[in-house]
Every structure is written in C-alpha cells, then in structure tokens.
Amino acid sequence: MTGPARRGVTRGYVAGLIFAAVIVAAALTVAVWGLLSLGLGIDPVSTRDRPRWVAPVVVAAALGLLAWLLWLQALSLLRGRRTPHWGATLAAAAVAYLLWCLVGFAVGLGGAETWASPFAWSLVPIWATASLLFWAVLARRVYSDRGVPKWPWEREDDLGPDWANYGIDPWSEGDGGTLGGGGGARGDDDDPKGGDR
Secondary structure, X not given: OOOOOOOOOOHHHHHHHHHHHHHHHHHHHHHHXXXXXXXXXXXXXXXXXXXXXXXXXXXXXXXXXXXXXXXXXXXXXXXXXXXXXXXXHHXXXXXXXXXXXXXXXXXXXXXXXXXXXXXXXXXXXHHHHHHHHHHHHHHHHHXXXXXXXXXHHHOOOOOOOHHHHOOOOOOOOXXXXXXXXXOOXXXXXXXOOOOOO
C-alpha cells in the first residue's frame, strides 16, 4: 500500500516559510501589545529602575525559539505526519510565555508584569497561531496538488482590463483612444478583440 502523493520542497522554501511565520508572530505581537498598552494604560515593563530592553530581547529570543520549533515541525511534516504537530504548537506557546516570565522574574519584575501580565498571556495565542499557519501552508504545499494561490488578475481565465480586450489604447490622445473619450471607443466593428476579421 502506497502513501499519499507528496511534492518535494526545498530547504530554502521551508526557511522562507519559517521567516514569514516569525514575521507574522512579531507583527501580531506589536499590534496586540500596542492595543493592550493603549487600552490598559500600561507598558509591558512599567516598573521603575528596571531595564526597558527586557521586552524586545525576550521577544526576540522567543521568536528564535519559535523558528527552531517550526523547523522541527517541518521535519515532522516532511517525514509523513499529515496532522498538526500539537506538541510543537503547545511548546511554542508555552516557551514564549515561560521565557517572558522567567527572564522578567530574573531581572526583578513583579508578578503583575510576569506571570499575570496580559502581555505575557497574549504571547500564547500569537505563537500558537503562527505555528498553525506555518503548518497549514507547508502541508498544503506538500500534500496538495493545488498550485500557488493567485490574485484574481493573475488567473489564466481573466481576460484583463477592458481596454486590452477591446483594442483601446488608453495612452493615446484622441477621441476614440481614451477610456473616457467620446463614442467609438470600441471602433466601428463589433469584434470584441478589435482585430481584423
């Protein structure tokens, strides 16, 4: 009995996908933390006399660990696993939270800024989401025969803009040559392509 058909991917493709997932996690972190700061009126590190560099350094380290866990997840998927690697997803979420809490505790932040911090808790769904998105895109590429997703104007059945279909030159200066110019935009004949019969 043979397994499902698989398409191969290069290391570069997987590395690019990991990079994209890490960028998504970083962007979501910036957005969510900005909204939390705006809504709650506090910063991730608000204790006086504590280094402000803690937040970016810890998030960068958590992003590095996320990239490593995504690589392990990719190896698992390429070895034949067709379901999400829930262990890697939960590990990614837990590592981000624990790293924030432990490093924050080590530099002298209180419990409200570490274990009970909404900023720390927001890392859990963000890292889990990035991990699941990574798995979904890679699994689609490896185990699906679908091509690369395309915008509507990239599809082969799209004829393009009207001016191209009717033989209109939108850059010429003349009555019938502009899109907004008077009548006769389609020419004297009824050929939709505007060509010779």
